[in-house]
Structures are given as C-alpha cells and as structure tokens.
Amino acid sequence: MNEGTVRVSLREVEEADLELLMAWRSNPLIYQHFTLQTGPLTWEEHLGWWLNRKHRKDWIVLLQGEEGVRRVGSVNASRLDEPMPEVGLYIGESTLWGKGVGRSALRQVLSKLAKDGYSRCWAGIQAANTRSQNLFESVGFRRRGSESAARLRYERDIEAPSNSSDSLRELSS
Amino acid sequence: MNEGTVRVSLREVEEADLELLMAWRSNPLIYQHFTLQTGPLTWEEHLGWWLNRKHRKDWIVLLQGEEGVRRVGSVNASRLDEPMPEVGLYIGESTLWGKGVGRSALRQVLSKLAKDGYSRCWAGIQAANTRSQNLFESVGFRRRGSESAARLRYERDIEAPSNSSDSLRELSS
Numbered sequence: 001m002n003e004g005t006v007r008v009s010l011r012e013v014e015e016a017d018l019e020l021l022m023a024w025r026s027n028p029l030i031y032q033h034f035t036l037q038t039g040p041l042t043w044e045e046h047l048g049w050w051l052n053r054k055h056r057k058d059w060i061v062l063l064q065g066e067e068g069v070r071r072v073g074s075v076n077a078s079r080l081d082e083p084m085p086e087v088g089l090y091i092g093e094s095t096l097w098g099k100g101v102g103r104s105a106l107r108q109v110l111s112k113l114a115k116d117g118y119s120r121c122w123a124g125i126q127a128a129n130t131r132s133q134n135l136f137e138s139v140g141f142r143r144r145g146s147e148s149a150a151r152l153r154y155e156r157d158i159e160a161p162s163n164s165s166d167s168l169r170e171l172s173s
Numbered sequence: 174m175n176e177g178t179v180r181v182s183l184r185e186v187e188e189a190d191l192e193l194l195m196a197w198r199s200n201p202l203i204y205q206h207f208t209l210q211t212g213p214l215t216w217e218e219h220l221g222w223w224l225n226r227k228h229r230k231d232w233i234v235l236l237q238g239e240e241g242v243r244r245v246g247s248v249n250a251s252r253l254d255e256p257m258p259e260v261g262l263y264i265g266e267s268t269l270w271g272k273g274v275g276r277s278a279l280r281q282v283l284s285k286l287a288k289d290g291y292s293r294c295w296a297g298i299q300a301a302n303t304r305s306q307n308l309f310e311s312v313g314f315r316r317r318g319s320e321s322a323a324r325l326r327y328e329r330d331i332e333a334p335s336n337s338s339d340s341l342r343e344l345s346s
Contacts, residue, residue, distance in 0.1 A: 019244050023196035042268040095215040
C-alpha cells in the first residue's frame, strides 16, 4: 500500500466513537507518545476529557479498505480560540503506521484550518517520537524550539485555499 | 465498585464491533496474555479470524454505567462441536480489571453452556497469568494439568440449570 492508493477521510467524532477512542488511548503503543499519560485510562477520565473539551475539534480518521470503510485513528485541532491552533494525531490501528494514513489525515486537517481562516498552526511532539516528527516534517512543519526537554515544537504556515486541487498540491509541497 | 453493583450483560458480537475488538486485541496489555500472539494485529489478520471462526461463539461484554451501557470486553466459547468446549475471556477496558466484570461475564457464559446441554468445559490460561487463574478458580474451575509449559489447563463441571436463581447460586458456589 502506498499513499496514492490510500483512501482516507475525516468526520467529526461522535459519542458512539467513545469506546473505540478509549481503547486506542489506553494502548501503551499509542499513549507512550502522549505527553501527560503514563497508563491506560479509566472510563471516567476518558469521559471527562470528552465532556470538558473546549475550543477543540476531534475527527475520526476513516480508511476505505477493500471490504468497507473502517475507523483507524483520530486527528484534532485545539486552541481554536488562539491565532495559532495546535494540531494532534494518532493512528490507533498501529500496524498501519508508515503507510501514509496519518499524512493524508494531517493534510486534510490543514485544509480545514485554512478554510476556517487560520494562517499558522503548531504541534507538540515528544523528542523520542521520531516517526511523528518525520510525519509532520513531511507535510511542511518545521521545528521551532522545544515546549520542554521532552517535547519539541513544530510550526507551519497555512496558506489560504484557492481551489481544492491547488490546496492539495500546495499542502503536499 | 463491588460485584454486587456491577451490571454486566452479554450479546453476540456483530460486524460493527470489529474495530473495537481489533483495538483491544492489538493492545499489549491484553495480548501479552494470549498464547499465540506477540504483536498488534493487522486488519487482514483480524478479519481473517472473524471470517474463519468455526464452532465458536463470541459475545461482547456490556457494562451498565451511570451514563449508559458500554462495551468493555469479550468472552467466547469455542470447540462447540466437541463434548467439552473451551471458554475464553478478556476485559478490553483494562482499568476495570479486578472489579468483578470478568467474573460476571464468565458466569453468564457458563449458564449459556448449561442451557445448551454441555456438562463440562475447560480453559487454557498462561502460566504467568495469575489474575486470570484466580478469576477462573473463583467461579469453580480447577487446574487439570498443562497444555504446554506456558499454558495451564483448567476444567469445570457445568450442572444443568433448574431455574435461573438456582443456576446463579450454584455457579457462584
């Protein structure tokens, strides 16, 4: 599978996704890359996160496979009340890592932020998470210092979309 | 939370559960206790398991919480073409371990097997998995040797149900 054949789409997270998000967020293969989490979640913690989100959108990453569409991860934009929102991503189906699914999802979030009028965004990525650093760099993010010793800061301009194909071309440059 | 306040029910697994089962089965906290699995699954492996099941039933473990019912794990009976079927269980929401959810689910599977006319069943449990050994012993399973150096064999008689309350009492003795 290469990126050209990956069919990825996004839709906003709904309550019916919460069990699956909980399962992904409670997997050490996933949460080892989260900054503040050191163990699997309780349902109360997970539900508290969901109910207390503010200035944030979460999308489910959908992958079109041979046998249908399935949910494989989640991407988000937070601090939407600030001039420079933060972008985050994880592919919950870890055996998909490295196959272009995250890159496609990330590009689609950047398009959404462009349409909403944002001109720059950032991401905080753990210093040990070179896979994620490479992913964000591959769509145009550049390192701009550190949030802390363990967490690097990446930023990227977001150009206003002219039309959708231009937007896609620009985002893949 | 103690077992008296846990409200657990079972329903048969449906296709719409497959993503969640995939997420649970791909969590090292879960699959470290599986005999044959050493890493997260690919979707093709997971789908192959689902499509090639034979003489087996899988149920979703549902937990009634304050805010609604959610899916927290899975229990199964396999080798249903043999006189002595095998029983298996995992609670995917790992922060629920030790709270009586698995015990309740296991008792309900035993009731189902009793109604279907089976008189004895067994379970294979990893030698290192003392939590699961204790769980199965707590509902009446007893060790009957080893499947291999790493996997212990537990067995249990299943008495025919007289009525549901008797059945529950008997299963908890």
